[in-house]
Amino acid sequence: MQQKNKVLPIRVSLIRRKFSDYKVDSIIFFNMNNIRYFSGFTGSDGVLIINCGTAILLVDGRYSAQAALEVIDMQIIEYKDKIQGITQTIKDYNLKNIGFEADFLTVEMYNQLTKCLPNEVFVPLADELRLIRARKDETEIALMKKAAEISSAAILSLIAQIKPGCTEKELALQLELNARKSGADQLAFEAIVAAGANSALPHARPTDKKIKKGNLIVIDFGVKCKGYCSDETCTIAFGELTDKQKNAYQTVQNAHDRAIAIIKANISASAVDICARDALGEKYRRYFVHGTGHGIGLEVHEAPRLASNSKDILDAQMVVTVEPGLYFPGLWGIRIEDTVLVKENGCEKITKMDKDLVIIE
Template identity: 45%
Template sequence: MLKDRILSAQGFLQRFDVDVLIFVNLCDIRYLTGFTGSSGTLVLGRDEGWFLTDSRYTTQASDEVSGFNIIEYRSQLEGVSSLLKGISAQRAGFEAGHMTVALYNELSATLPAVHFTPIGAELDHLRSVKDAEEVQLLASSAEIASTALLGILDRIRPGALERDVALALEFAMKSAGAEEKAFDFIVASGKRGALPHGKASDKVINSGELVTVDFGAVYNGYFSDETVTVAVGKPDERQREIYSIVKDAHDRALAAVRPGINFKELDTLARDYIAEKGFGSNFGHGLGHGVGLEVHEQPVVSFRSEGLVEEGMVFTIEPGIYIPGWGGIRIEDTVVVTADGYRILTKVPKELQIIT
């Protein structure tokens, strides 16, 4: 798997007419080398590659990284500049979205003979199509998270604090094998549901409220992302109506997922339906995003996206309606694109669940 990934990355050398590529994004480095530490730089050439890190990680790198020359440096600038001089690199491409301005300026000043080429969105798409191993890890991460939520649903009850629900969910995930929570969980009840990123607070959950829970796990470095909205006590007519609109928008977009469709078209299917029902101004964010070694990565599924869906991509479908002073509803699943459609990785049923 790593060999195929490296070959894909090396394709950018010819595409951008550079001698080497400099990777500083740790997720890209892990993707290409298997390194799981928190400090390192990868320099990839046409026939050879170099992994550079400091003394804290040289032993770990020797265990995790194969097929690359491992170099210990005292500083990133010193290590990378010495290497580029040593291999007589004349043109170096780098991750424009991840290298700091400070490091770029320092490298440019230290190596005036090297022409540095910023590579942006193209490299950002390197991880957008997942291989079979990645899909399995993503499925395992999603299953851990979904099972954990189903196991603590009874904690979402009148009198409970939002933060206590989040804490119970985190404990359940880690007990089930998660390395970490994917992000600070969103637990937003009642009027706080109008906050798309309403992190769990000290608010008390009351009967008659909707509660939105946005959660995910990390398993072997891979993330999951899922959102459910549940009713605590019997929902009223308006709660049922708006939930039904969001669920229908979710299902319409989901049913259209297949290789070759435009991301913008998927977003439009959900967005136009919500607008037709009178809530167009209450759905402001994009329909979804890629999930992998980061919880938000390429591709982006939104009204601004121009790309096409490809087999092997993994992304979310998450429409929502948010009404200030009333609350909000979001429904989110993560899917992997198959040859003729999709497969849902997240496991919590998305019919409205009523907790009594």
């Protein structure tokens, strides 16, 4: 509770300072991760209105008791109907120029709101709000380091637990168990344990397929600690690899290392992506079918975006992933991922596993 007292009002006051740039007297938030960021409320439904002098959290009956426990320094209003609750609050506070998350609010909700409030001006904010959570404060970094420590340890334990005949699903469950026993609140996303041909699917789901000698196994895993995510991927070999696989592994590792080596404040996110792609070289580049990385925090994928067409600029205290991969459909795939904290003159890896090739027998 003491931490909330210090940190959350700072976040609220930082967004208020932008009101004049955005030409608004208030911003209405619907994205539950943004609402959590400003208020501390962890429920799955609600609305937050921040105006110049007050912040008001609107929740339905399911969440009144929880909001009262979690939220301080904000007014809490219970609504029966969300649109009515928002309308009444906007009228009560006489708000006239209301910013909103244009990349979150649906067309339907927007139409309903503007119908109920025909004289108020709704100001779409999209790019303006993209990076509001991107630079992490000390509280957030500490939670993300804890999450990363738990998930790295869980993967490391799992590697010692792999036996021939285990299925992907069994390993995914064991991985989760390892993490939850070490204090993970929940998974950041469904664990990926993908062996053999499944490793060629970037977003594979664990199946009942048994691990066999000669398989590459992609393990992509993250947990949450008090809402904050970790994200790390390693690819291990079960038995000896072919020369082609070994060469591909070294190429991905090199791309991963080189991309991390150039990360620091004020570098463009696209430069990191291009660096990884260049390191893969002409021979492999076309098998790298996704962006190089993404911001991470309360969401496992959030701004900035590390891709060739990204316009984001990295800044100190951003936390981003670096995850080049190669995918040969029907055959096998490799991905190596770390999460790093951007600093003024470089970056700090917060995921803990060494990424040299591990061959288990």
